[in-house]
Amino acid sequence: MAKHSAEVLVEGLKKILISVKEGLDEKVQGKVEKLIAELQGTVPPSLEPFDPDAQKLELGFDFFKNNIFDKNREYFRELAEAQHPKFLVFACSDSRVSPSIVLNFKLGEAFIGRNIANMVPQFDQWRHTEIGSVIEYAVKELGVENILVMGHSHCGGIARLMELPDHSCSHDFIDEWVKIGLPAKQKVKEEANHLPEEEQLRLLEKESVENSMANLLTYPFVRNAVENGSITLRGGYYNFDNGTFQQWKKM
Amino acid sequence: MAKHSAEVVIEGLKKILIKEKEGMDEEVQGKVEMFIAEFQGSMAASGHQHDPDAQTLERGFDFFKNKIFDKNPEFFEALAKKQQPRFLVIGCSDSRVNPPTILNFNLGEAFMSRNIGNMVPQFDQLRHAEIGSVIEYAVKHLEVTNILVMGHSHCGGIERLMELPDPTLTHDFLDEWVKIGLPAKNKVLEQCNHLGTEEQKRLVEKESVKNSMANLLTYPFVRNAVVNGTITLRGGYYNFDNGTFQQWKLCTKPMP
Numbered sequence: 003m004a005k006h007s008a009e010v011l012v013e014g015l016k017k018i019l020i021s022v023k024e025g026l027d028e029k030v031q032g033k034v035e036k037l038i039a040e041l042q043g044t045v046p047p048s049l050e051p052f053d054p055d056a057q058k059l060e061l062g063f064d065f066f067k068n069n070i071f072d073k074n075r076e077y078f079r080e081l082a083e084a085q086h087p088k089f090l091v092f093a094c095s096d097s098r099v100s101p102s103i104v105l106n107f108k109l110g111e112a113f114i115g116r117n118i119a120n121m122v123p124q125f126d127q128w129r130h131t132e133i134g135s136v137i138e139y140a141v142k143e144l145g146v147e148n149i150l151v152m153g154h155s156h157c158g159g160i161a162r163l164m165e166l167p168d169h170s171c172s173h174d175f176i177d178e179w180v181k182i183g184l185p186a187k188q189k190v191k192e193e194a195n196h197l198p199e200e201e202q203l204r205l206l207e208k209e210s211v212e213n214s215m216a217n218l219l220t221y222p223f224v225r226n227a228v229e230n231g232s233i234t235l236r237g238g239y240y241n242f243d244n245g246t247f248q249q250w251k252k253m
Numbered sequence: 254m255a256k257h258s259a260e261v262v263i264e265g266l267k268k269i270l271i272k273e274k275e276g277m278d279e280e281v282q283g284k285v286e287m288f289i290a291e292f293q294g295s296m297a298a299s300g301h302q303h304d305p306d307a308q309t310l311e312r313g314f315d316f317f318k319n320k321i322f323d324k325n326p327e328f329f330e331a332l333a334k335k336q337q338p339r340f341l342v343i344g345c346s347d348s349r350v351n352p353p354t355i356l357n358f359n360l361g362e363a364f365m366s367r368n369i370g371n372m373v374p375q376f377d378q379l380r381h382a383e384i385g386s387v388i389e390y391a392v393k394h395l396e397v398t399n400i401l402v403m404g405h406s407h408c409g410g411i412e413r414l415m416e417l418p419d420p421t422l423t424h425d426f427l428d429e430w431v432k433i434g435l436p437a438k439n440k441v442l443e444q445c446n447h448l449g450t451e452e453q454k455r456l457v458e459k460e461s462v463k464n465s466m467a468n469l470l471t472y473p474f475v476r477n478a479v480v481n482g483t484i485t486l487r488g489g490y491y492n493f494d495n496g497t498f499q500q501w502k503l504c505t506k507p508m509p
Contacts, residue, residue: 035495055339055399055485056500062357063491063498070354071496082407082493087348088306095387097338097364100353103321104360106313113348116367118386127425132383134426135369136346139409142424148306156333158390173393174378174474175385194271205271223425234306240314242333245322247314249307 012038087113090140090149092214094120099154104240104247113140119159120151121182122214125221134221141223141233149218152238153211160207163187164199186213211237215252228252338364341391341400343465345371350405355491355498364391370410371403372433373465376472385472392474392484400469403489404462411458414438415450433468437461462488466503479503
């Protein structure tokens with residue numbers, strides 16, 4: 003099958019980039035990379051199967067590029083050199099609770115970790131390197147001043163925690179992960195078992211944030227920073243039924 | 254220490270809500286909850302006076318509430334009932350590469366995972382429950398149709414990967430995590446060892462995305478969906494030096 007000439011050009015350009023020795027001028031390199039990106043966007047529709055999801059990403063980036071990136075070149079030039087976020091934020095993976103939208107963070111303001119039910123497990127170098135490395139990088143390398151754990155209403159992870167133990171359905175990962183919140187569930191069950199399920203879920207969503215804030219203190223570098231006042235631990239709760247946001251901090 | 258009187262009221266109201274909810278009229282309950290939220294808001298206005306970071310969060314939420322939430326009540330009502338994102342996006346925790354901003358995702362469009370170096374490790378129920386549960390939930394429960402792994406330039410995680418092994422400095426977690434990208438680093442060093450460090454880093458940032466895409470296939474529920482054609486695996490790379498975004502995909506469907 004004959005290749006489209008743009009593809010041939012892209013391949014050739016990539017080979018040039020790789021094979022040229024260290025002396026390639028940064029500006030020239032940038033221009034070549036830009037050309038590659040443009041050429042990749044110009045493979046005619048007739049050769050490219052219709053891919054609306056790829057187009058969506060393309061259009062999304064174009065919007066950002068035209069309305070934000072190109073209008074703030076100085077800002078992005080500085081940002082490219084270094085990031086200095088004041089916040090580390092843990093939020094749920096839920097598509098409805100992006101902290102950058104809900105709390106209007108600009109690029110550069112918040113280092114973010116996202117997982118099921120915005121949970122922070124206790125320090126465990128074997129089982130929890132993913133979140134451990136996020137906290138470690140944020141505290142030791144970036145020197146963040148705040149760690150915010152943000153919970154939300156109608157959390158699927160918390161709903162699953164409430165269902166456990168569940169012998170009718172098992173998961174490869176989910177159940178093991180949400181069990182991090184068991185101390186919170188136990189507390190809610192002790193204090194509010196008389197309440198209907200939905201209210202218990204709302205309480206558990208908040209109690210689980212408290213539980214995660216407590217777990218953060220099992221990381222020595224967090225505990226030290228909190229004790230000497232260089233980090234503030236904060237909890238947050240976004241209720242998208244009534245559009246409210248509560249926040250509190252660990253004193 | 255004497256508590257602020259608003260705090261005392263809030264605590265009292267919360268206790269009432271918990272104790273009396275069974276018999277409480279739904280409207281009354283709603284009003285009490287709004288009352289608590291307002292009280293906490295007014296506390297925020299006075300109590301956050303010497304807490305500029307709390308004020309940042311407050312103002313940020315107010316912006317969202319006034320400009321987005323309150324202006325789209327039907328949208329948020331529908332969203333509250335259910336999310337149906339088409340994308341699972343695995344991005345870096347880096348504050349400069351927030352995928353909803355860079356790719357202009359609206360709320361509800363992208364289920365997100367964010368970690369150091371936007372890495373996906375191989376299937377491991379013992380060591381990687383965090384990312385495993387995100388992928389599992391997205392694929393099995395939300396039935397996303399795309400998984401996008403998005404890399405970026407000047408990634409601190411990739412930078413650390415390039416420095417290893419480093420006997421002068423150890424971390425509790427970081428080094429162990431970024432080692433997920435070792436196959437990508439080895440490939441680049443084999444093929445491009447003649448290049449400068451910065452160029453190599455750019456290449457490892459992209460190669461690591463491909464490595465993570467390959468690792469996604471070690472999750473049986475992902476592999477099945479990809480083979481069936483119900484999920485497309487996508488790679489992306491955001492270069493914020495020149496403001497470009499490249500994307501590619503793993504194709505399993507036969508070309509027409």
